[in-house]
Amino acid sequence: MTFSIVGQVGDAFGVAVASKFPFVGAVVPQVRLGVGAVATQAMARVAYRSVALDSLASGAGADDAVAACTAPDPDRAHRQLGVVGLDSQATWTGGACMDWAGGVSGRDETGGYAIQGNILTGSDVVSEMEAAWLASVGSSLTDRLVATLLAGDAAGGDSRGRQGAALYAVQPGAGYDHCGVLADLRVDDHDDAPQELARLLRINDLVFGGPEDVSPLAGDLADEVAVRLAHLGYSGTLTDALGAWAGEANYEMRMAPDGIDAKVLAALRDATPDA
Structure with a gap:
């Protein structure tokens, strides 16, 4: 019911997600400064977020963080998970997730990424998202996350439609009063949630960004x-x-x-x- 990108650019981590599910931002993403980011979806298990981040914080890699979540979970076949840590990344799709479901993970010169989705119009949603992420090297993390999400949406996205979207990203020293939050945006009920998220990011950057140019x-x-x-x-x-x-x-x-x-x-x- 959802597609997401978990990404890293240096010491910045974030998640962008879109879905027919209206309040997707309340369920899917979680990010921790200096540790990494995670997205839990399909039959999402919210507890995966803290389990995965705690595992990363302990020094484990992303694959081990995924295992820490899924191994003890009898319903893991219905779940989907993306994890990016300081130097590792992983995506996981349970065999019982509704078609089309799958993901891809990798690393470029700026950091890791994990892209995943379920109940999508097809595999090209994920492949187009990966292409957009890799093509956007040099842009800010938040711009890359939203560009990747929009690419997935343009490729078909959630086969049931678009209603909710969210973006959460952190970087040391960023944001209001240098709290570390680059962006904390949610679109909970909109006919074109991914585009509305992109509009909100432009406002967020104007209000919370530092001087440039x-x-x-x-x-x-x-x-x-x-x-x-x-x-x-x-x-x-x-x-x-x-x-x-x-x-x-x-x-x-x-x-x-x-x-x-x-x-x-x-x-x-x-x-x-x-x-």
Whole structure:
């Protein structure tokens, strides 16, 4: 009923998942800083998440983490699991999972991945997801996870339709107040949940991302920013006016002392089309 990607880029780990099941984010993914990530699905057993992560934390590899979950479970034939640790990865599909069901795991220069799905339109869902993951090397973990999920959805995804999707990813020092959370997003009931998840990720990156592609506030750009801020009612020095607007708009994490972040500039332009 579900397809997912468990992925790693350096010290960042995450899971993206989509399903006809509406509240899939409450069941499938779990990630632990410095340890790894896991997705449990099909006839999901939520306890697999902590068992797998505890196993990884103890120094076991992903295959052993899968065994720790499935070996004592009499219903393992109905379950599916993806695990990625610091230097290992594994995917597992029980023989009684509903067709089409299967998965693939591997490792590129940035880290490991495990892709799996059940009740899919066909095996090409998983193969297209793997191709998308490998083609996106160089992008951020969250962008790669969502691109991989969208590739699976475009290939057919869950044969029953799309209703729920989720993304959870962590990296040391990332996120609000440097809590370590890159993204924690859920779409619980939407006609096109994977695309809605992608939209939410763009907002998440704007609000929680740090400054990037910073342009100096000088010359014509400084004049433009000042005019746009004045149009919104912000006055004073350019730095103070920009800081006041960005704080109210929740963009303070993207503020840079020596200029303006490209995404903040785009948001300012979108907010002032008539300036």
